[in-house]
Amino acid sequence: MDTTGTLDEALQRLHTSGPERLGRLTNHAPMAVEALAANGQAAAVHRWLDLYASRLEEFPAGVEPVTDADWRSALGDPRRAADWIAYFGRELAEHPWREVLALWWPRLLPGMYGGSTHPVIRVGHAVRTLLADDGTGPRLTELAHGLGYWAARHHPVTGLVPVSGAGSAAAALDAVEPVAERAGGFPDRLGQVRSVPVWAATVTDPAEARRRLTELVRAATHRYATHGHGNETMLVHAATAPNAVLRTLPALPEALWVPSLQAAWTASAAVTAMYAPDAPVAYVPPGPVTPEEVMERALAHGDEHVVKLTDTAMDFGDERSLAAALRAVELSEPLR
Incomplete structure (x- = not known):
């Protein structure tokens, strides 16, 4: 800091x-x-x-x-x-x-x-x-x-129907059903989200909630490397929104950790549904690059969403997270 x-x-x-x-x-x-x-x-x-x-x-x-x-x-x-x-x-x-x-x-x-x-x-x-x-x-x-x-800007989403999900966060994101009409802005698309795959619904332990939330942020970050072209800007939020919740957990009473996980999952799944591409692209490894070099590339690029996704990627620093950050650099318009 x-x-x-x-x-x-x-x-x-x-x-x-x-x-x-x-x-x-x-x-x-x-x-x-x-x-x-x-x-x-x-x-x-x-x-x-x-x-x-x-x-x-x-x-x-x-x-x-x-x-x-x-x-x-x-x-x-x-x-x-x-x-x-x-x-x-x-x-x-x-x-x-x-x-x-x-x-x-x-x-x-x-x-x-x-x-x-x-x-x-x-x-x-x-x-x-x-x-x-x-x-x-x-x-x-x-x-x-x-x-x-x-x-x-408080805006609840209610009436979502739980549908079959998966055991891992990555598989659950894969199970998200895209909205039918992928036009218009965030509010228009959000109104089309009708269901969310079941994932981590049985979690009751705060420590497990934190572990699952970490898993979700990592999975959503990794997914951007192959799915970010669905919308290079909005799909960033599938990772950064749950990461904001994860970063806040240490300041909250543990009694709030489980509902925080559920809300973060719904948000990440909804963004995925609204902006998922028709098909993923092949994963491209980032090559021999350090986290510090990736952050410098994000800064040189300047786009605010690139900076923020790279910031989330730095929380993990693994190969796929760095690949996701570099994919954002590749897809996004630089700040001028």
């Missing part, structure tokens, strides 16, 4: 910007700069931000304050993003961040599909910084922005 202060400087720079742009696209900068700083690239953070700056929009205006008495009526209302961020800013100023997270995690978890899963991913990056050093104001503010964005 960055100890130079660069990450905190970058977060302060970004907290004058809103969580979205053009009314629907996510501001990825806070997540990307955290990923760079966490992987030894803090010196490049401000240079990367300069390239991304044209995609930032001003922080939105508030509507009315969210309170403990009326928060339910504001949940899932994207017009209230500023109100929610201000609410969590107050909560985090008055209570330890782990207490706030533990209270709100089960409230927000069912709605992790809103904002194309980006809100939970932003929270996962924020929590990683706080687990490394929970004493800085910018990192607490970043958690407030992440939780507030999640509350504003």
Whole structure:
């Protein structure tokens, strides 16, 4: 983790910007700069931000304050993003961040599909910084922005029918049935997801839930190497969304680990269903390359989803994870 202060400087720079742009696209900068700083690239953070700056929009205006008495009526209302961020800013100023997270995690978890899963991913990056050093104001503010964005974009998915699955995460992802109409954006496709293969449904032990979640993130990362061409951007989230949940587990009471696994699996399976290609391509080994070299290639490429998938790949560092990161570099449009 960055100890130079660069990450905190970058977060302060970004907290004058809103969580979205053009009314629907996510501001990825806070997540990307955290990923760079966490992987030894803090010196490049401000240079990367300069390239991304044209995609930032001003922080939105508030509507009315969210309170403990009326928060339910504001949940899932994207017009209230500023109100929610201000609410969590107050909560985090008055209570330890782990207490706030533990209270709100089960409230927000069912709605992790809103904002194309980006809100939970932003929270996962924020929590990683706080687990490394929970004493800085910018990192607490970043958690407030992440939780507030999640509350504003909260969108549950209900009525999914469980269908036959498999014993491993990789096999269960293979068993996901693609949606019939693969056109339109994330909300349109999400509405077509009707079923999810059964996987890890009988898990009750928190330690086993963490093991299974790790297995899922690894499997989804590996799968990108052969299936990423289905949608080079959106299929990244099949790995990064559950990884955000996995990274948050150490900060949560163990009683929340099993439901976290189930929500993460549903999200990963849904993204897989929405963007799966008609057929995989052959796996191509990455050759003699180190994790550090792969991260440098991701930075040189610059695309925020490439950076974030590479960050997830670094958590494993095995051959197939590195191949997935390099496949993202190959498929995606560079940041210019």
